[in-house]
Amino acid sequence: MDHPATDARTVDRRIEDVLRAETPHVLGALVRRFGRFALAEEATQEALLAAGRAWTAGTVPDEPRSWLIRVGYRKMVDLIRSEQASRRREEEFAYSAAVLVDSDRPGPVLGDRDDSLLLLLLCCHPTLSETSQVALTLRAVGGLTTAEIAHAYGTTEATLGTRISRAKQTLKRSGARFEIRADEDLAARTTTVMRVLYLVFNEGYTASAGDELSRADLTAEAIRLTRMLCSHVPDDPEATGLLSLMLLTEARRSARTDTDDELVPLAEQDRSRWDSRLTAEGTRLIEQAWARNHVGPYQLQAAIAATHTQAGTSDETDWPQIAALYLWLEQLQPTAPVRLSRVVAVAHAFGPRRGVALLDEFDRTHGITDDPLVAQRARTVRAHLLDQLGDGTRAREQFRAAAELTANDSERRYLLRRAGDR
Structure with a gap:
């Protein structure tokens, strides 16, 4: 007992x-x-x-x-x-x-009906700004706290709370109903829903704060809702690509920490611990989506994840292919996270010196290291590259700087270990 x-x-x-x-x-x-x-x-x-x-x-x-x-x-x-x-x-x-x-038994409305998808679409109502759509959905359906959403947006909890309250008032004034009419732009709202689910999954895969690296409840919910979305829009290759990306990424979760719950980088992970069932399903889905000849950002990210799973070891990874896919992705989605990921791929494919040169270029043209969305990760990437180039002193400085920028205890411990402070 x-x-x-x-x-x-x-x-x-x-x-x-x-x-x-x-x-x-x-x-x-x-x-x-x-x-x-x-x-x-x-x-x-x-x-x-x-x-x-x-x-x-x-x-x-x-x-x-x-x-x-x-x-x-x-x-x-x-x-x-x-x-x-x-x-x-x-x-x-x-x-x-x-x-x-007045009854101990539920009426017909209770049944097994799943209102999550309709609730997602309601939160993505066209009268709301894009930021409000995402924030409200993360709060109402994803279950994230206002503080977690504020962290994702690089804003304060008070500001985000006000934004969510205004979104609710906007829905009330617009007379928004819990239904989707035939004349509404379902495609546009579906795109917003996909972006929301992507954010929910990312928050679960690497929690913005706390003593655990990930939150399996959020990744599982994001996957469940994305499966539901795919069943409603089976011909949308981007929805299929998003589900593939989630499955291929989630397959690695158990290998991301060791027996002491310490972070294990991708290159050092025991790939035998990757979930072969999720890997097989994710690979099958991206192959189906890719065959439709209409490639979008989620499909490209899924293709990158699939390239990782095809390699038996980190050294066998086709990094030139991944670098090319990130260049393509950057053309479709020129954001700081995509650019930083391209830096990593280029460094693996062509050496750390090329990686540092590209990171310096992005700093000059886009201020990537100071971008609040990637500031911590940018310093981590630079630290790894400097370490590979033999510049231990500057690498340790960057690891420490990155550790100060994360609220995730598991990430902080890893960065301080790399800096030699633990």
Whole structure:
């Protein structure tokens, strides 16, 4: 039998996992029924708090989603009443919720319907700015905290919180409903959804802060939602490419840390620990997408990931091919992260001196080392290249500078080890 303390921690973690997984479904059900996004989010939070108080070992209901939605419905009715809504509308809402509120069994609306994708599309409403679309979706569906989203944007938590609040008010003023009409630009909103899912996956693969390198719950949710997206747009090669990229990247996760949970760079990873099932599926998907002759950024990144998986060892990697793919990607997506990745590929393919020269060029033309999106990684890359060139003193300086810029404890420990400070 497990030690009681250990068992309690396990139970708490299970409850936390259930609540996290069910949150977007509960929020989606309430928005779909009542059409009030801000109130629905508040009611969802109230339901989660109620579950945290009520659920203990052995008391988690068989259908937690039904339980949460019933409680959420009650909270919605209370919130609508507190707004002093018209009696007629109040009675209609109360009546529509009564079946669920007064019954121990869920009504038809609860079922197994997954509202996550529709909730994603709602958050990507055309009345919102692109930044607000991404931020609101990460908060409502991805489950990221405001602080984590702010870190991704290089802004403050207060600023990001204000932006999210304004986005909710915009949805309310526009009368946005939990539905997608035929005349709406679904393709444009799907593109935004893909960008959001990509950000959620990246936050999970390398957490912006905390004592763990990655967050498997976020990568799993991003993959699940991307699978759902692909099922709705099966002819979109970029959606397929995004799923392929996620699977090929996730396949390496277990090899990214050692037995002491310390970071292991790609070149030093035990490739026998890569998930062969995910690798095979990801490779098959990118081959399918590539055959459609309409190449986009996600497909190119998936092709790069697939090139890594085809090599038995780091030394066998086709770095010239990867460098060429990054050059192509830079032409489609001239961003700081892409340029920095090209530096790494060029250094591997043609030597560290070429890599440093390209990094210097990007610093002169684009200020890449000072770009908040890649400042920490740029210093890490320069440190590795200087180390390879035998300039240990400057390399250690860059490793230390990079360590000061990360809030991820696992990354910081690795960088300080490379600097000789641990």
